[in-house]
Amino acid sequence: MPDIGDIAANRLSADQYQRNFDDIEAPLDRKRALVEASRCYFCHDAPCLEACPTGIDIPGFIRKIATDNVKGSAVTILEENIMGGACARVCPTEILCEQACVRTAQEGKPVNIGALQRYATDWLLDRGIQPFQRAKSSGKTVAVVGAGPAGLACAHRLALLGHAVTVFEARPKAGGLNEHGVAAYKVPHDFAQREVGFILSLGGIELRTGQALGRDVTLAQLRRDHDAVFIGTGLGGVNALQLDNEALAGVEDAVAYIERLRQADDKSALSIGRRVVVIGGGNTAIDIAVQARRLGAEDVTIVYRRGPQNMGATGHEQDFAQTNGVRIRHWARPVRLIGDSGRLAAAEFESTAAGGPGRRFTLETDMLFKAIGQVFVAAPVSEGGQALLELQAGRIAVDAEGRTSLPDVWAGGDCVAGPDLTVSAVQDGKRAAHAIDRYLRNA
Structure with missing residues (x-):
């Protein structure tokens, strides 16, 4: 302008x-991380864990920080939320895990779970460690549309389970809202691309940018060329x-x-x-x-x-x-x-x-x-003016596992009904990946 x-x-x-x-929150150093971790009660039936949409073992990862096992802490986080680094920066912890923290009720000051999660995941990414290894190849291929949190989480879990994944992303860069849509001071310093690189370094995932559904590829093509499809396109309007x-x-x-x-x-x-x-x-x-x-x-x-x-x-x-x-x-x-x-x-x-x-x-x-x-744009999943997928309240209708009205197509993230949160999108992608895996192994 x-x-x-x-x-x-x-x-x-x-x-x-x-x-x-610059970063709105200064990251914890080792000394402050150990002090903060020591505030955790390591509750047996931890309410913070119940409040986490991805089911991270929060007391477990904090206990590992307290014993200086930072790599183990990061793995505990990433096993459930492969985008734990971004979520540590953008997740509304104040209404999720930290609100549920026992210390919130007792003192009005929860354990700083988000900062501890960032400490552990940053430690791993800073050292270029890839802690995961793919399973033996299944011989199956899956198309993932959209390289945002839902699509990347789905792609990573599918690749981990041994499937070959191709991710189609309309923009020049992957990352979804973490790269394009949140305030620059929340996820600065190219962190979103570092996290994408970490996810892709697992192997078994091919990223194709500049490929928009409905413009460069169609749903019919993807269904024909792949054994299953996951749609995580977000909201386009x-x-x-x-x-x-x-x-x-x-x-x-x-x-x-x-x-x-x-x-x-x-x-x-x-x-x-x-x-x-x-x-x-x-x-x-x-x-x-x-x-x-x-x-x-x-x-x-x-x-x-x-x-x-x-x-x-x-x-x-x-x-x-x-x-x-x-x-x-x-x-x-x-x-x-x-x-x-x-x-x-x-x-x-x-x-x-x-x-x-x-x-x-x-x-x-x-x-x-x-x-x-924002609103979901149905044109890319339509043909001849008719929607190929059933819609509900203006978004793609899915069942509890993320399956759409088509038997080989799943969806998750903002393009389906539910909380418009990064952490929820990650859980949608992970849940759908396991459903796709079961489908492929029984096909």
């Missing part, structure tokens, strides 16, 4: 950009505000902008408004709002149609945004975008609060980001 008026690049110094997009003037310069899709930001070698080259408004209440809204501030926006406001307890973003994420200088205004929805010479100048909002609906206010803004959710 060219610099026009109050939208500009190079708002900050090089040092400020470096600090703003973005909801619109359904307002006039939505095409004004300065109105942006938050997901697309975050991807540009994450792929930019030079963050200072990205233009950002001086006054920014974000519409939405999920993690994407928080991520774009905070990053707008860190790119140099002076005034950033998130506007959400309901209350804080209804926001998709956790309380921790909401607090993080506010401590980073972002205002959050609840109980309001956009009703009009106001332009000036073809560019966004202001947005008008209407109150949605009980007892005061209809009251209006206007926010002057140079840039407005839409972060009101």
